[in-house]
Each structure stands twice: as structure tokens, then as C-alpha cells.
Amino acid sequence: QSVLTQPPSASGTPGQRVTISCSGSSSNIGRYFVYWYQQLPGTAPKLLIYRNNQRPSGVPDRFSGSKSGTSASLAISGLRSEDEADYYCAAWDDSLSGWVFGGGTKLTVL
Amino acid sequence: EVQLVESGGGLVQPGGSLRLSCAASGFTLRSYWISWVRQAPGKGLEWVANIKQDGSEKNYVESVKGRFTISRDNAKNSMYLQMNSLRVEDTAVYYCAREAPESSGMDVWGQGTTVTVS
Numbered sequence: 001q002s003v004l005t006q007p008p009s010a011s012g013t014p015g016q017r018v019t020i021s022c023s024g025s026s027s028n029i030g031r032y033f034v035y036w037y038q039q040l041p042g043t044a045p046k047l048l049i050y051r052n053n054q055r056p057s058g059v060p061d062r063f064s065g066s067k068s069g070t071s072a073s074l075a076i077s078g079l080r081s082e083d084e085a086d087y088y089c090a091a092w093d094d095s096l097s098g099w100v101f102g103g104g105t106k107l108t109v110l
Numbered sequence: 111e112v113q114l115v116e117s118g119g120g121l122v123q124p125g126g127s128l129r130l131s132c133a134a135s136g137f138t139l140r141s142y143w144i145s146w147v148r149q150a151p152g153k154g155l156e157w158v159a160n161i162k163q164d165g166s167e168k169n170y171v172e173s174v175k176g177r178f179t180i181s182r183d184n185a186k187n188s189m190y191l192q193m194n195s196l197r198v199e200d201t202a203v204y205y206c207a208r209e210a211p212e213s214s215g216m217d218v219w220g221q222g223t224t225v226t227v228s
Contacts, residue, residue: 037155039155044205045207045216045219046219047215050210050213050215051215088154088155099160101155103154
């Protein structure tokens, strides 16, 4: 059972907007930045969002992140088939003195 | 090209040991915290350990404390994960990842090395 809670699956059709939620607590999301990672099938994870809502260079602006209190969300607009992947949220946790990840959300583009 | 390359994975019996290596190229490892993150077959990501630039601080997930040791050799631009008393549940792909400065996330990942405990 992961410290951060994500829905196991999400889906949408091409062009749609989908959001993925991530719920934590005061010792992680409530206190620290949230990060989002994308893992395409058979590949290593890739940083998608850092410091709650910042995109590394090369990440399309279709991807956006937000945080409020002890929850965060990732939004993907203009959904494309190549967005089909697993998405993980992460944050530092004070009480565990370590990084914690969500269980991951498998995004299917119908 | 900025790159991390893991090695050292393999098949080991329960109770055995393995030492994973992570070699950096295209950048100077000494400037970064580095993490190990693992992924069991069909499961999600789990952070395992990290180490400060000079090796003076190390953090571990509870399940590996006392069994795994993270270390680094900045002169060789490499870091390591010594894994002792391995358990079946340690079976996973192990990734090393660079933690970018100023809370900018794990921005560079290796391709992973597979550890099978059986």
C-alpha cells in the first residue's frame, strides 16, 4: 500500500482532457513539492512535472500540475495516443525521511 | 550525453548478496544527490535509498535498513548499492536517478538493472 494514493486507472479519447489525482498527508504533499513521472511501457521513468507545476524543457504544455493542501493533480489536455503510460506522483516525506511514490495510474487512450 | 548506467544485477538465492553500480557520464556526479528506485514485476515505483553529494547523509526505506548500504565514489563518477540478506521481495528492476538541485526532481534515470532473488 503506497503512502500517496492514486487511482489505478484512467482513460480518455484523443483530444480529451484527463486528470489524475494524488492524495497524501501533512508529512509529504502538505509540506513539500509534488513531482510527476511518466513511464512508457518497458522504459525508465521520466520526469514530467517538478515543484508542483513546473515542466522540464521538452515536456509539452499539454501537461500541467497543481497542488492544494495535501492533494495534487496532473492534467493532460489534448490527449494523444502516445500519452498512454503509467503516471506516478512523488513527494518527500518528513516522517519517513525518504521519497514516497503513489501506486501509479495506468492511462489508457481509447 | 548526460547518462546513468546501472550494472551488477542478476540471479541470487535468498540470503545472498549483490552489489549494484551506477556510472554517470556527461556530468559530474559529485554535484548531485543520487537515489536508487526499484520496481517489482508488474508493480509501481518504490524509492530505496539516496545519498548526499559528499556521502555524509544517507536515507533508506524502512524495508532495507540494516541490509542495504548506499555509497559513492565521486572520483570514479559512480555510486553503489550493496545489498545483503536479500529476500524474494527484493526482486525488482533497480534504477539509479539523479536528483536535480533546488528541488527540481529526479531528472535523469538509468535504464535499470534486474535483480532476481529466487
